Amino acid sequence: MANSLIRSNRNNTESSIPKPEKQAKASDFVNPAKDNPTNKEISSVTFNTNLKISNHTRNKLQAMSMIGYAENQRLSVETAIHSFYEQLSINEQKEFDLQVSTLESRDVKMKSKK
Amino acid sequence: MTQVITFGNFKGGVGKTSNSTMVALELSNRGYQTLLVDLDPQGNATNLYLKTKLNISNEVGHFKKTLMASIEDGDLSNSLINIKEHLDLLASAPDFALYPRYMEKHHEYLDRVTAFNTLLDPLKEKYDYIIIDIPPTISLITDSALYASDYCLIIMQTHEHSFEGAEAFIKYIQDEIVNEYKAPRLELVGILAVLLQAGAPVDEATVSNAISEFGEDNIFKNKIHSMQRLKRYGITGITFGSKFDKRVFDVYKNVTDELLSRIEVIEHG
Numbered sequence: 001m002a003n004s005l006i007r008s009n010r011n012n013t014e015s016s017i018p019k020p021e022k023q024a025k026a027s028d029f030v031n032p033a034k035d036n037p038t039n040k041e042i043s044s045v046t047f048n049t050n051l052k053i054s055n056h057t058r059n060k061l062q063a064m065s066m067i068g069y070a071e072n073q074r075l076s077v078e079t080a081i082h083s084f085y086e087q088l089s090i091n092e093q094k095e096f097d098l099q100v101s102t103l104e105s106r107d108v109k110m111k112s113k114k
Numbered sequence: 115m116t117q118v119i120t121f122g123n124f125k126g127g128v129g130k131t132s133n134s135t136m137v138a139l140e141l142s143n144r145g146y147q148t149l150l151v152d153l154d155p156q157g158n159a160t161n162l163y164l165k166t167k168l169n170i171s172n173e174v175g176h177f178k179k180t181l182m183a184s185i186e187d188g189d190l191s192n193s194l195i196n197i198k199e200h201l202d203l204l205a206s207a208p209d210f211a212l213y214p215r216y217m218e219k220h221h222e223y224l225d226r227v228t229a230f231n232t233l234l235d236p237l238k239e240k241y242d243y244i245i246i247d248i249p250p251t252i253s254l255i256t257d258s259a260l261y262a263s264d265y266c267l268i269i270m271q272t273h274e275h276s277f278e279g280a281e282a283f284i285k286y287i288q289d290e291i292v293n294e295y296k297a298p299r300l301e302l303v304g305i306l307a308v309l310l311q312a313g314a315p316v317d318e319a320t321v322s323n324a325i326s327e328f329g330e331d332n333i334f335k336n337k338i339h340s341m342q343r344l345k346r347y348g349i350t351g352i353t354f355g356s357k358f359d360k361r362v363f364d365v366y367k368n369v370t371d372e373l374l375s376r377i378e379v380i381e382h383g
Contacts, residue, residue: 102278
């Protein structure tokens with residue numbers, strides 16, 4: 001398939017010939033703005049989103065912040081996620097990280113389309 | 115040359131087992147020597163095929179050793195069960211969940227990933243196609259199956275979580291299996307859409323999302339529509355003879371045709 005979604009190793013005949021990681025091209029000198037760190041590919045975007053929860057869950061988040069586990073309700077969610085993550089096994093953490101990074105890149109794509 | 119094909123998605127219940135067992139059956143009907151490897155400790159594919167064997171020959175399938183016990187012996191052939199002409203099953207059992215722990219004897223993770231490929235090698239001489247059914251988790255089991263595979267077919271149910279599961283699965287194949295573990299042959303053969311309800315807006319939207327995300331070329335032209343008979347096979351095993359069975363078989367004839375022609379294109383251009 002010409003447009004496979006993965007770059008398989010099966011056609012990798014060049015592996016025996018070492019290649020330098022970086023090579024200079026004439027275009028590098030023509031366009032110095034390329035080195036500008038602001039032109040780097042964006043890997044995450046941050047924006048606010050809504051989550052509808054019941055009053056009971058909200059109260060629990062508020063209780064967490066009143067006891068002092070977090071500064072406010074919003075950070076209570078972060079704290080809860082953090083402790084959830086900590087109790088996962090290595091494999092589960094890997095799975096969780098992968099899903100998060102897929103969703104993060106989807107957000108980037110979604111925002112860049114607008 | 116034997117082709118090893120893994121059916122995958124990180125989401126559970128999307129149809130990996132149904133599709134892998136039906137495609138393996140169709141390949142064997144065409145006279146190809148086919149092996150279905152059940153790597154899911156839940157053993158759903160094993161269960162389905164053992165019931166199917168009972169339907170075909172009125173014989174109860176026996177295996178001398180569980181897959182895990184055979185792995186300890188270094189010889190998988192003791193866990194093979196013949197289901198019908200040209201079709202064998204490498205049966206799983208709950209003790210296969212111990213596989214990652216057993217493999218901890220290898221210090222390097224890469225050695226654990228490649229070990230299954232080495233065990234599978236002697237079986238390749240006997241078969242034209244080896245179809246692997248995997249559990250819906252990221253684990254050594256999934257890594258080992260994908261490393262040993264020539265092709266991966268992704269099953270995508272028309273449901274948002276399944277679509278995300280397919281996205282994550284492709285990323286995982288690229289980053290971990292191909293780039294990190296250097297799987298020698300693994301290539302993506304395509305994404306097979308399983309429609310929950312034909313014509314429903316969510317289903318249509320998921321398919322069109324998938325086309326724009328993955329490209330039309332990467333989605334199978336054939337789609338699997340919800341079929342009561344296919345669901346029933348989980349309880350009864352695959353049955354033969356009625357017009358409903360024939361309808362299911364016709365669908366998988368087309369899917370298998372497309373699978374083989376896609377492989378042909380990748381292999382020979």
